[in-house]
Amino acid sequence: MLAEAGASVAMVARDEQALQETEWSIQDKNRSAASFPFDLTKIDKLDELFDSIHRRLGQIDVLLNNAGTNIPAPAEEVTEEEWDRIHDINLKSVFFACQAAGKWMREAGHGKIINMSSQMAFVGYYNRAAYSSSKGGITQLTKSLAIEWASHGINVNAVAPTFIETPMTEKMFEDTEFKKEVLARIPLGRLARPEDLFGAVAFLSSASSDMVTGQTIMVDGGWTVW
Numbered sequence: 001m002l003a004e005a006g007a008s009v010a011m012v013a014r015d016e017q018a019l020q021e022t023e024w025s026i027q028d029k030n031r032s033a034a035s036f037p038f039d040l041t042k043i044d045k046l047d048e049l050f051d052s053i054h055r056r057l058g059q060i061d062v063l064l065n066n067a068g069t070n071i072p073a074p075a076e077e078v079t080e081e082e083w084d085r086i087h088d089i090n091l092k093s094v095f096f097a098c099q100a101a102g103k104w105m106r107e108a109g110h111g112k113i114i115n116m117s118s119q120m121a122f123v124g125y126y127n128r129a130a131y132s133s134s135k136g137g138i139t140q141l142t143k144s145l146a147i148e149w150a151s152h153g154i155n156v157n158a159v160a161p162t163f164i165e166t167p168m169t170e171k172m173f174e175d176t177e178f179k180k181e182v183l184a185r186i187p188l189g190r191l192a193r194p195e196d197l198f199g200a201v202a203f204l205s206s207a208s209s210d211m212v213t214g215q216t217i218m219v220d221g222g223w224t225v226w
Contacts, residue, residue: 008032040093050100063101075129090134110153117160119220146214162220187222
């Protein structure tokens with residue numbers, strides 16, 4: 001979506017093959033894309049990563065922090081290893097990616113940062129104590145960075161979706177009772193699709209959101225309205 005809107009896109013993920021395939025699909029549409037295979041939990045290497053992106057593209061205008069994971073489990077069964085894994089990816093890597101990209105944005109005097117939060121930052125739910133706390137941290141991190149970096153022309157916002165149909169959630173929705181219970185909480189009556197996030201991301205990436213900062217846009221089908 002961002003490439004089709006005219007952006008030169010730098011993609012970061014651990015799956016090198018998936019990155020390459022996505023890069024080719026973007027280039028097939030005569031748009032610019034570059035892949036950077038990387039494990040975002042390697043915090044000490046993030047500065048090098050964003051320096052490489054800046055050298056390759058010449059500037060960093062928008063950062064979309066979209067990496068995330070979840071290990072559903074009852075609170076009493078969550079291990080320290082599971083807790084750390086969730087927070088390392090969902091929260092710690094986000095902060096330090098913001099720090100690394102923010103260096104170039106502050107130098108340029110402008111930038112847009114979009115953090116992927118969740119409705120679980122605002123409501124409680126079963127078997128998601130670790131995940132919900134990591135996403136709650138995203139909400140507060142977004143507000144804090146928005147205040148600190150406003151004077152540098154950097155807007156920091158977040159998008160908070162409901163359950164999305166993705167390969168990561170496909171298995172959990174094989175439980176028909178779970179899916180039925182989730183759908184009963186969404187007034188619009190369906191799960192989200194990845195493209196349901198495009199509008200919010202496009203808005204927060206563009207000049208149309210220049211007076212919006214520190215906010216979280218809910219894309220939850222009405223879940224949090226109850």
